[in-house]
Amino acid sequence: MFAWMVWTTPVAVFFCCIALMLVGMTVWEIKSPTVLRKGFLPIATTRGDRLFIGLLTAAYINLGFVGLAGKLAEWLSLEQEPSIWISFAVSMAVLALILRRG
Amino acid sequence: MKPINQKAWWLVLPVFICVAFSAVLPLMTVVNYSVQDIISPDRRVFVGTEWFAAVMRDEELHSALWRQLSFSLAVLAVEIPLGIALALSMPARGWQASLVLVLVALSLLIPWNVVGTIWQIYGRADIGLLGAALAWLGVDYSYTGDATHAWITVLAMDVWHWTPLVALLCYAGLRSIPDAYYQAARIDGARRFAVFRYIQLPKLRGVLMIAVLLRFMDSFMIYTEPFVLTGGGPGNATTFLSQYLTQKAVGQFDLGPAAAFSLIYFLIILLLCFILYNWMQRVGTADREGAGHE
Numbered sequence: 001m002f003a004w005m006v007w008t009t010p011v012a013v014f015f016c017c018i019a020l021m022l023v024g025m026t027v028w029e030i031k032s033p034t035v036l037r038k039g040f041l042p043i044a045t046t047r048g049d050r051l052f053i054g055l056l057t058a059a060y061i062n063l064g065f066v067g068l069a070g071k072l073a074e075w076l077s078l079e080q081e082p083s084i085w086i087s088f089a090v091s092m093a094v095l096a097l098i099l100r101r102g
Numbered sequence: 103m104k105p106i107n108q109k110a111w112w113l114v115l116p117v118f119i120c121v122a123f124s125a126v127l128p129l130m131t132v133v134n135y136s137v138q139d140i141i142s143p144d145r146r147v148f149v150g151t152e153w154f155a156a157v158m159r160d161e162e163l164h165s166a167l168w169r170q171l172s173f174s175l176a177v178l179a180v181e182i183p184l185g186i187a188l189a190l191s192m193p194a195r196g197w198q199a200s201l202v203l204v205l206v207a208l209s210l211l212i213p214w215n216v217v218g219t220i221w222q223i224y225g226r227a228d229i230g231l232l233g234a235a236l237a238w239l240g241v242d243y244s245y246t247g248d249a250t251h252a253w254i255t256v257l258a259m260d261v262w263h264w265t266p267l268v269a270l271l272c273y274a275g276l277r278s279i280p281d282a283y284y285q286a287a288r289i290d291g292a293r294r295f296a297v298f299r300y301i302q303l304p305k306l307r308g309v310l311m312i313a314v315l316l317r318f319m320d321s322f323m324i325y326t327e328p329f330v331l332t333g334g335g336p337g338n339a340t341t342f343l344s345q346y347l348t349q350k351a352v353g354q355f356d357l358g359p360a361a362a363f364s365l366i367y368f369l370i371i372l373l374l375c376f377i378l379y380n381w382m383q384r385v386g387t388a389d390r391e392g393a394g395h396e
Binding site: 004005006007008010011014015029033034035036043046052053056059060063066067069070084 | 106107108127130131133134135137138140146148150151154155158159366369372373376380
């Protein structure tokens with residue numbers, strides 16, 4: 001039925017994580033409704049806002065890293081381009097920071 | 103601070119199901135395409151972030167992105183002030199108002215590809231009114247041969263096609279301002295500009311937000327009109343993002359890079375929408391806070 005979507009395991013894992021995140025946020029919201037607050041971000045945000053901003057930032061960090069990986073290898077005289085896992089770890093740390101203190 | 107009640111979100115569920123079918127599943131498919139090299143439906147190879155890297159390092163894409171941003175900003179810079187001016191000069195009531203509304207809305211009824219064709223003929227020096235008039239005035243105008251002329255023509259075409267939308271939105275906004283505001287302004291002896299600056303413009307904030315968002319997003323995704331008018335030329339002068347994407351996906355059938363590019367395009371639009379929306383919301387809040395302090 002879903003063969004036309006040409007699924008791959010990493011993409012399926014990615015979307016499962018997003019879906020779990022949304023379900024988790026919904027349950028959290030029902031248990032304890034969010035409070036609009038101001039952190040280091042320039043606007044007052046709710047929990048959902050911070051998740052959205054965090055995910056968007058994470059996507060841009062990974063994209064930027066993928067775009068600059070060639071240059072990074074050249075600047076740091078690496079034999080091969082640095083692993084995408086580095087930017088993934090950084091982006092998740094930034095996501096956690098935005099969710100906690102944003 | 104008082105917690106926000108979010109229970110109304112359940113009412114969004116039917117829309118969410120529709121959107122899942124029409125947007126989320128196709129988006130998931132695009133993500134799958136973006137990490138594979140699809141040689142045939144049965145032969146596909148997982149390539150990880152390779153297509154993203156290729157697209158991010160593509161000089162042609164960078165140029166198309168700058169062209170697109172410049173075009174969208176130019177569209178906003180011309181259409182928003184012009185739309186407001188047009189709305190301010192439209193009659194408020196009577197048969198003249200109905201007539202002007204119909205006349206203004208006419209260009210909105212014309213399909214995109216027809217608009218392209220109209221301007222393609224209109225700009226030709228041999229058979230088009232604009233081209234012939236400019237030739238008669240001694241202007242060496244050619245939207246097919248000169249990049250600047252092509253740019254101005256595409257911009258003029260978009261302004262002609264879409265300024266009426268901004269004007270109609272502003273007109274509706276202006277008509278919703280209660281007369282009491284104008285009466286108070288008259289009593290205070292306010293000049294025409296003061297009425298515009300302190301009554302009409304703040305009251306138009308909501309519709310202007312919609313107009314800016316609609317026009318920015320729409321111009322950012324423009325495809326048909328420049329495709330019909332200039333075909334992206336001369337050279338690549340009017341090849342905007344969506345046309346570049348189509349060349350990749352349909353012309354060259356590079357589905358992997360095209361999918362990766364679509365996702366980057368989507369992220370750019372998402373970011374710009376978010377910034378614009380928050381910026382507009384902030385302007386409104388500042389207005390209200392300012393009014394509260396007075």
